[in-house]
């Protein structure tokens with residue numbers, strides 16, 4: 001479990017995180033949801049240590065991360081896997097070399113053979129067992145996300161952070177990536193945090209949702225609870241989605257659209 005307590009962050013006198021406290025639950029897909037500029041990415045960067053908060057504390061499974069000694073921070077950092085927006089693969093490396101990279105950095109004690117086996121395992125897990133020799137330029141956006149996921153889990157992470165994993169993907173590919181992240185979260189019992197403004201992801205994998213608005217946490221709950229949330233800013237956000245508006249219209253006409261929303265949707269096809 002990751003506990004965030006009273007995090008504040010300002011840039012040039014403008015406060016973008018205004019005392020955020022929340023919990024990211026273990027073995028679940030935790031969604032950081034909100035509109036553009038609400039502070040989701042800044043909060044994510046504070047949590048993973050890429051940015052220093054001005055105030056507040058962050059605890060990973062009981063160990064305080066903020067302002068801890070460097071060796072404690074490094075130990076936690078080794079357990080963090082990160083899927084960056086746009087995948088952030090190294091263009092000059094093959095797919096397999098990209099996945100191997102964090103192993104070389106974080107687990108130098110592994111032998112070449114162990115690293116090769118781990119890379120093969122991770123690529124197979126994300127459905128890319130035959131793509132190891134390809135270059136990033138030769139694969140699709142959805143495949144790049146899969147490589148990014150394989151790279152994030154390669155060092156056996158305990159915490160997985162995904163910054164807008166669906167950005168730039170078509171709806172079907174987005175669903176497949178959401179499903180993969182959900183499966184991996186449950187399979188390995190890791191704590192996953194996903195930054196998103198995508199209501200489709202809420203429908204698919206929103207086990208625990210934290211809604212941010214103008215640098216504050218206004219609500220948290222499950223996808224089943226979100227439709228009944230009595231928070232005007234959250235309602236505005238949800239019903240700005242054309243998908244949810246359509247489900248609401250069907251619901252009013254047939255008494256069933258919103259139930260389908262809460263249950264999630266069936267998906268198919270490949271990437």
Ligand SMILES: Nc1ncnc2c1ncn2[C@@H]1O[C@H](COP(=O)(O)OP(=O)(O)OP(=O)(O)O)[C@@H](O)[C@H]1O
Pocket residue numbers: 011016034035036037038039040041042043197
């Ligand atoms: N390094 C920085 N320096 C100055 N301002 C920043 C910096 N990083 C973020 N901000 C500002 O902080 C605010 C929140 O940005 P953030 O990227 O966290 O929003 P977001 O909720 O992730 O939005 P989006 O969904 O559009 O990515 C914005 O006003 C942004 O301009």
